[in-house]
Amino acid sequence: MIGPVELSAKIRRLAAERNALILAHNYELGEVQEIADFCGDSLELSVKAAAAEADVLVFCGVRFMAETAKILSPGKTVLLPVPEAPCEMADMAAAADLAEFKKKHPGALVVCYVNTTAAVKAECDLCVTSGNALELVAALPRDREIIFVPDRNLGAYCAKKTGRKLILWDGCCPVHQRLTPAMVERRRREFPGAPVLLHPEASPETLALADAALSTGGMLREVKKMDADTIIVGTELGILHRMELENPGKRFIPLSSQAICPHMKLIRLEDVAESLEKMRYRIEVPEELRRRAELPIRRMLEKNLNF
Numbered sequence: 347m348i349g350p351v352e353l354s355a356k357i358r359r360l361a362a363e364r365n366a367l368i369l370a371h372n373y374e375l376g377e378v379q380e381i382a383d384f385c386g387d388s389l390e391l392s393v394k395a396a397a398a399e400a401d402v403l404v405f406c407g408v409r410f411m412a413e414t415a416k417i418l419s420p421g422k423t424v425l426l427p428v429p430e431a432p433c434e435m436a437d438m439a440a441a442a443d444l445a446e447f448k449k450k451h452p453g454a455l456v457v458c459y460v461n462t463t464a465a466v467k468a469e470c471d472l473c474v475t476s477g478n479a480l481e482l483v484a485a486l487p488r489d490r491e492i493i494f495v496p497d498r499n500l501g502a503y504c505a506k507k508t509g510r511k512l513i514l515w516d517g518c519c520p521v522h523q524r525l526t527p528a529m530v531e532r533r534r535r536e537f538p539g540a541p542v543l544l545h546p547e548a549s550p551e552t553l554a555l556a557d558a559a560l561s562t563g564g565m566l567r568e569v570k571k572m573d574a575d576t577i578i579v580g581t582e583l584g585i586l587h588r589m590e591l592e593n594p595g596k597r598f599i600p601l602s603s604q605a606i607c608p609h610m611k612l613i614r615l616e617d618v619a620e621s622l623e624k625m626r627y628r629i630e631v632p633e634e635l636r637r638r639a640e641l642p643i644r645r646m647l648e649k650n651l652n653f
């Protein structure tokens with residue numbers, strides 16, 4: 347068995363041979379984040395995937411993220427190092443159910459969170475991430491109904507902040523749903539004066555007690571600017587790795603030490619090495635579906651809201 351240093355060297359060598367770019371989500375294991383060429387949130391990773399000149403994208407995240415990269419870069423080989431890395435939230439919306447739901451709201455614009463399958467994106471008009479949802483939802487035409495799928499929490503947050511009325515799908519992220527107001531109150535008692543940052547996938551009741559609601563990319567930028575030396579972080583624990591690396595003088599307290607997404611912890615260094623060695627597991631999206639799913643993502647990236 348080879349150690350982590352040799353494994354990292356092997357990955358870098360294979361990545362160079364394959365002209366591969368390794369992308370990792372902020373929730374991935376620290377060792378995987380460290381070997382990646384780029385770490386980020388869903389929006390940052392989408393932008394990077396769209397602009398990448400590499401022949402191969404190794405996507406260390408969950409399946410919908412790798413699928414999004416393939417939708418944007420059909421000519422590239424997109425690899426997901428473990429064959430099944432689902433997102434429970436994405437799996438709460440099926441394309442056939444959304445198609446039925448749309449019939450009840452003819453003429454409505456359909457906005458999907460990026461945490462959706464390609465088949466669901468293909469049913470939608472606009473894709474958003476937690477990093478740009480407020481800006482894009484606020485700018486939608488005023489004379490149209492808006493369906494928001496699948497995260498009822500992010501949808502409710504957008505509705506509250508933008509004043510827009512959204513028809514919400516009943517999905518959520520189980521990891522963020524488990525962050526409760528009682529946890530915020532307890533941490534505030536334990537660390538008086540420490541600001542609380544929360545991800546907008548948390549419930550409205552919990553979000554109401556936060557100092558700021560931010561995507562993971564937004565949190566990473568914000569904590570660098572903050573004067574506080576202790577900051578309470580309400581999202582998946584994987585983000586603490588980069589926060590601690592990038593802010594050596596500051597202390598980051600997880601809102602809950604149980605906030606772990608098991609699907610984001612499936613990929614290990616060995617899987618990344620095998621993925622590059624055997625060029626597996628390839629993500630494919632049928633071309634007709636890919637073209638339909640690309641439209642809402644391109645609209646998001648280009649901020650094109652002409653429907």
Ligand code: SF4
Binds near residue numbers: 434
């Ligand atoms: S943290 Fe939640 S939204 Fe993110 S991949 Fe895991 S289940 Fe999906």
